[in-house]
Amino acid sequence: MIQITGLTKVYRRGRPPALLDLGFDARPGAVTVLLGDEGAGKTTALRLMVELERGLGITLFDGRTYRRLRRPEREVGVLLPSGRPTAGHPGQRARSHLRMLAGAVGVPARRADELLEQTRLAAVADHRLRSFSPGMHRRMALAAALLGDPKALLLDDPTEGLSPRNEEWFHSFLRSFAVAGGTLVVTTRSPQEAAAFGDRVVTLDRGRMLADQPVAEFRRTRLHPEVAVRGPQMARLADLLVGHGAQVRRDGGAGLAVSGIGRTEIGELAYRHGILLHELADRVVEQPAPRVVLPTGSGRSGQVRVRSRRRDAEPVPAARPQSPPAAVPGEPSSGGPLFEEPLPRVSRSRRPSQESLVPVVERSGAGLPGRESGAADAPTAVIPSVAAAEAEAERTVVLGPPVAAGPDLRPMRRSVPPLFRDEQHHRPEPEPEPEPRPETGR
Numbered sequence: 001m002i003q004i005t006g007l008t009k010v011y012r013r014g015r016p017p018a019l020l021d022l023g024f025d026a027r028p029g030a031v032t033v034l035l036g037d038e039g040a041g042k043t044t045a046l047r048l049m050v051e052l053e054r055g056l057g058i059t060l061f062d063g064r065t066y067r068r069l070r071r072p073e074r075e076v077g078v079l080l081p082s083g084r085p086t087a088g089h090p091g092q093r094a095r096s097h098l099r100m101l102a103g104a105v106g107v108p109a110r111r112a113d114e115l116l117e118q119t120r121l122a123a124v125a126d127h128r129l130r131s132f133s134p135g136m137h138r139r140m141a142l143a144a145a146l147l148g149d150p151k152a153l154l155l156d157d158p159t160e161g162l163s164p165r166n167e168e169w170f171h172s173f174l175r176s177f178a179v180a181g182g183t184l185v186v187t188t189r190s191p192q193e194a195a196a197f198g199d200r201v202v203t204l205d206r207g208r209m210l211a212d213q214p215v216a217e218f219r220r221t222r223l224h225p226e227v228a229v230r231g232p233q234m235a236r237l238a239d240l241l242v243g244h245g246a247q248v249r250r251d252g253g254a255g256l257a258v259s260g261i262g263r264t265e266i267g268e269l270a271y272r273h274g275i276l277l278h279e280l281a282d283r284v285v286e287q288p289a290p291r292v293v294l295p296t297g298s299g300r301s302g303q304v305r306v307r308s309r310r311r312d313a314e315p316v317p318a319a320r321p322q323s324p325p326a327a328v329p330g331e332p333s334s335g336g337p338l339f340e341e342p343l344p345r346v347s348r349s350r351r352p353s354q355e356s357l358v359p360v361v362e363r364s365g366a367g368l369p370g371r372e373s374g375a376a377d378a379p380t381a382v383i384p385s386v387a388a389a390e391a392e393a394e395r396t397v398v399l400g401p402p403v404a405a406g407p408d409l410r411p412m413r414r415s416v417p418p419l420f421r422d423e424q425h426h427r428p429e430p431e432p433e434p435e436p437r438p439e440t441g442r
C-alpha cells in the first residue's frame with residue numbers, strides 16, 4: 001500500500017506550485033492512474049514520492065518513507081523519463097546492460113535473463129541498445145525497474161509514443177503485475193487510457209487534485225460516448241438527427257459528433273433518406289474537466305488573495321480535509337457553483353495521526369478571535385492543509401494541534417517552519433484569575 005499525503009512542490013518562489021497538497025492511496029492489486037495534461041504535475045509527484053525532489057508532504061510505502069526502506073529496489077520499481085531513451089551506453093548489449101544493473105541492485109544475473117524473457121526481449125538480448133526501437137527501450141526500462149522483484153511500480157507515462165501493439169502489451173503485462181498483488185501507480189495524459197487500464201483515477205489539473213475516483217465513476221462523469229459521422233450531406237443529416245432528439249455538433253469540415261442516438265439508428269436514418277456516409281464510428285471523448293482557479297497573490301506583501309465570489313462573502317468555513325480544491329468553470333465572480341458539474345467528492349484517506357497535520361490555517365487579515373484584524377477588506381481564507389499554506393501563504397496562523405505522531409512524520413513538520421512562526425498561538429491561554437466570591441455576610 002502506498003499512502004501519499006500533502007505532496008507539494010514549488011520550483012520557484014512566487015510561481016504557482018507545480019504540485020499542491022496531493023494525497024491519495026494506491027492499493028495492492030490495483031492500478032492507480034495519475035491523470036493530467038502536460039505540466040499537470042504527474043512527474044513531479046512521482047519524483048517527490050521517491051525523494052528525488054525536495055518538497056513537502058509524505059509518501060509511505062507500507063508505512064515507511066522511501067529513505068527508510070531497507071532494500072528500496074525490492075519495494076519500489078521506478079520508471080521515470082531520463083531524457084534519453086534508455087539509461088545505458090548505446091553501444092552496450094541489452095543482456096550485459098541488464099546484468100550490470102542486476103549486479104548493482106544485488107540480484108543474480110539469471111534474474112536479468114528471466115526479465116529479458118518476460119519483457120519479450122530475449123530474441124534481441126545480444127543486440128546493442130542503439131539498435132532498439134522506442135518500444136524495446138521502454139520494455140528494457142521496465143525490466144530494469146523489475147530487477148529487484150518490487151512490490152510496487154511507479155511508472156511515468158510508460159506507453160507514451162508507443163504503437164498500439166506495444167501499448168496493449170504493456171497494459172496486459174502491468175495488469176498481470178497488479179493481479180499478482182503488486183501496487184501500481186501509472187501516469188498518463190490520456191483519459192481514454194486511464195479509463196481502459198486503471199482501477200482508480202486521480203485527476204490532476206495544474207498541480208491540484210481534481211478528483212480521486214473509482215474507474216467506473218470516472219467513466220461516467222468524465223467520458224462521453226458519441227458517434228462520429230462524416231459525409232458530404234451533413235447539414236441535411238443534422239436536421240434529421242435533431243428531429244429525432246439527438247444532440248449534434250459540428251466536428252471539423254464535413255463531420256458531425258452525435259450523442260443521444262445510437263450508431264445503427266444513425267446509419268439507418270441516413271440510408272432511408274439517401275444520405276451518403278463516409279464514416280460512422282463510435283468513440284469516447286473527454287468531458288472538459290472543471291478547471292481549478294489558482295489563487296492570485298503577491299508573495300511579498302504578506303497577503304495572499306484568494307478569489308472569492310463576492311467581496312462581502314463570509315470567510316470560507318473551515319473545510320474538511322476531504323474537500324476538493326475550490327474550482328470554477330469560468331470567472332470566479334460569477335457566483336456560480338464551484339464545479340461546472342457535480343464532481344464526485346475527493347476521497348482522501350488519511351491516517352488518524354495525520355489528521356493532526358491538517359490544522360486550520362488563517363491567512364493574514366483574518367479576524368481571529370481576540371486578535372486584531374488586518375485590512376478590513378482583506379480577503380480571508382481558511383486553508384485546510386499545511387502544504388497548501390506553506391506553498392501559498394507568507395503569514396500563517398495555525399489554529400489546530402500542530403504535532404503529528406510517528407517518526408516518519410517528523411521530517412514533514414521540520415520542513416514547514418514558516419507555518420509555525422506564530423506558534424505562540426498554540427500556547428494554552430492563561431487561566432483567568434478566579435473572580436473574588438461575593439461576601440455572603442456569614
Ligand SMILES: Nc1ncnc2c1ncn2[C@@H]1O[C@H](COP(=O)(O)OP(=O)(O)OP(=O)(O)O)[C@@H](O)[C@H]1O
Pocket residue numbers: 011012018036037038039040041042043044045189
Ligand atoms: N526542474 C524544474 N524546474 C522548474 N519547473 C519545473 C521543473 N520540473 C517541472 N517543472 C514545472 O512543474 C510543472 C509540472 O511539471 P511535470 O513535469 O511534473 O508535469 P507532468 O504532468 O509530468 O507533464 P508531462 O505530461 O508533460 O510530463 C510544469 O509547469 C513544469 O514546467
